[in-house]
Amino acid sequence: MSVSIYHHIEHLLHYGVRQELITKWDIEVIRNKILEVLEIEDYIYPDKVVEEDTPLREILEAILDWASKNNRLKENTITYRDLLDTKLMGCFVPLPSELNRTFFEMVTSEGPEQATNWFYKFSKKVDYIRTDRIAKNEEWLTKTEYGDMEITINLSKPEKDPVAIAAAKNLKQTGYPNCLLCKENTGYAGRINHPARQNHRIIPVTLKDEQWFLQFSPYVYYKEHAICFSEQHSPMTISKKTFEQLLLFVQQYPHYFIGSNADLPIVGGSILSHEHFQGGYHEFPMAKAPIEWQFSLKQYPTVIAGLVQWPMSVIRLQGEEIEELVEASDYILQKWKHYTDVKADIVAYTNDKRHNTITPIARRRNDLFEIDLVLRNNRTNKEYPFGIFHPHEEVHSIKKENIGLIEVMGLAxxxxxxxxxxxxxxxxxxxxxxxxxxxxxxxxxxxxxxxxxxxxxxxxxxxxxxxxxxxxxxxxxxxxxxxxxGVFKRNTEGKSAFLRFIDVLVHEKNA
Structure with a gap:
């Protein structure tokens, strides 16, 4: 056995101490955990004390290379390497109770912004957020009449390797965890068709007397790209409760925005099977877009309402009181769910199949709460079999996937x-x-x-x-x-159609 593996282990321990993941009193226990993971029964202390600050990725790659040469990897592919290096970093992660205590003590003493920043840095230090892969993404801004659109070519998610795909066919089928968002992923060892999560931790959040959890995306697209998910594995729904939960979240974390993908196929996100929101510490182009036409909802006198200057159809509501914003949002949702305007290609139902829904996004503006309601429709026809209000075929060479929450806000x-x-x-x-x-x-x-x-x-x-x-x-x-x-186009006919819907909101009594 090459002595170099002991050097790599000491480098990893040194990294843990330097990043304050462990203290000097933890070294022996963590070393033994690493030896257990690598199936090493003896240990030879390196002659030279480790002092240099070797980058984590360099340390892990060296250990993975050793593991490959010494039959600790079934195959030397990215999938099997990911399973092993996540298990190694899991040795440095505290139990949830300890991490939660640190987080909420920081919320109390320093504030929620400092607490989420600490948790974000922690998630990077333990390699849950894989910064080396995120750095590969290509990013730029493009000037448009709606401001600077943010463009990302996503290179951070590794492609599934053929060996893992073939091996997955022989795996015993399991429903645990139910999906990638379930709380049971925390600390999970993973398998070739499900990522390892030993270095994954979640923070409890209470939203309208329900248990939710806060985590970060492993492949962040923006600063502190967070996911807030329900304890229950239940399908996505947009309802009055959704608006209340979004606004209660930004009441607790006023530096974050939070939003939900729509709850219907085509206009929804990639995971419709588990109720979740996405948020983070980032101001998207849509958030910077101004209100271009203001209107009033008489039954909600404290709510400021307006149409946003944006290529999609967005109603923005602002107010100081969460309760009235929730009522106004739900009023608009109920009217929109049943709204049909054939001249604008908007049909609410085909038989009993609903087509209209909303993508909501909440944030704080100093003392005001703000919620954007993006009107969506998932109907298809012969001309647009992928969706009338979906990327049309002439742009499919660039993107044909769903336009979810992040794209709605101006990040491609x-x-x-x-x-x-x-x-x-x-x-x-x-x-x-x-x-x-x-x-x-x-x-x-x-x-x-x-x-x-x-x-x-x-x-x-x-x-x-x-x-x-x-x-x-x-x-x-x-x-x-x-x-x-956008359901209402940015031309004369589309603007007139949008105003027809607003007229319904303004002149009909609250249901």
Whole structure:
């Protein structure tokens, strides 16, 4: 057995002490835990005391390489490496009771902003938030008439390796945990078709006398990208209770926004089976967008209401009292759920199948509570089989996935495939015979029509500017996608249709 493994273990222990995950009194216990994980029965203390601050990823990769050479990994693939390095970092994570005590003592003594910041840093230190992978994401801003749209090509989530996919077929089927959001994931060892979570911890949150939990996304898209999920594994619903829970959350954590994906397919998020919200310490482009037309709801006199200058259809409500905001939000939801305007392609029901719902987002504005209600409809037809208010087919080469909460607010989360595809496309766009070259290349042929549109807009595309042009046009395409998802279009007919719905809200009595 190579002596180097002992050096790596000491480096890992040194990292734990340096990051204040453990103290010097914990070293022997944590070392023995690591030896147990690595199935090492003896120990040789390195001659040299570890002093240098070696980066965590470098330490873990060295240990994983040793594990591969010494038959501690079933296969040397990213899936099996992730299972092992998470188990190693789980050695440094305290029990939930201890972490909760530290968190809530900090809430009391220093405030919720400092507490969530501490928990966020902790989640990075124990490698639950994999900062090395997040750093691979490509990010930029694109100027639009609605402000700077935020664009991310997501490269942080590892692709499933073929070995793991094949092995998963032979696994005994299990329903534990029920899904990736269930509280039972906390400390879970994982398996080849379910990520390890020994380094995962959650913070209890009470929302309207219900038990919820706060955690961070392992692949954060923005600062303190948080997920707040119900203790119960129950389906997503948008209701009066949803609005109250969102506003109660920002009452407790006023520096965060919090929002919910819609509760219907196509316009909903990726996990509709478990009630959850997403939030964090970030101001999205939609939050910066102004109210362009204000109106009053007579039955809710303390509520300020208006239409937001945004490509999707957003009603913004503001007020000092949570109760009245909840009532006003629910009033709008109930009217919208049953609203039909055939001229605007809005149909509330097909037989008994509901199509209308809302994507709500809550935040604080100093003394005011604020909630944005994004009107959604998931109807399909022959012309738009993927969704009338969904990215249309001409933009599917860039993005055809659902427009969920994060995209609604102005952050495009684009598939990782785009990085390589856009690099290849950039090489071809500068060529005279670019159309023929793109057509012949199966990896980018789907982008031909999009590329022709880009080419027609710029007279002088060359190597020095082609990448910046492609980034700009991806951002503008995302703006177009948001227009597609908007139920009331940003043209004369669409604005008139939106005002017809507002007229219903203003002049009908509260139900």
């Amino acid at each position: 989360v684009l598939p990782g495939r785009l990085k390589d595809e856009m690099n290849i496309l950039a090489e071809q766009l500068v060529q005279v015979d670019y159309e023929e070259r793109i057509t012949r290349d199966d990896s980018i042929s789907k982008h031909l029509n999009w590329a022709k549109t880009v080419k027609s807009k710029y007279a002088n595309i060359k190597e020095s500017n082609v990448h910046s042009i492609i980034q700009k046009e991806i951002g503008l395409t995302f703006e177009t996608i948001l227009h597609h998802a």
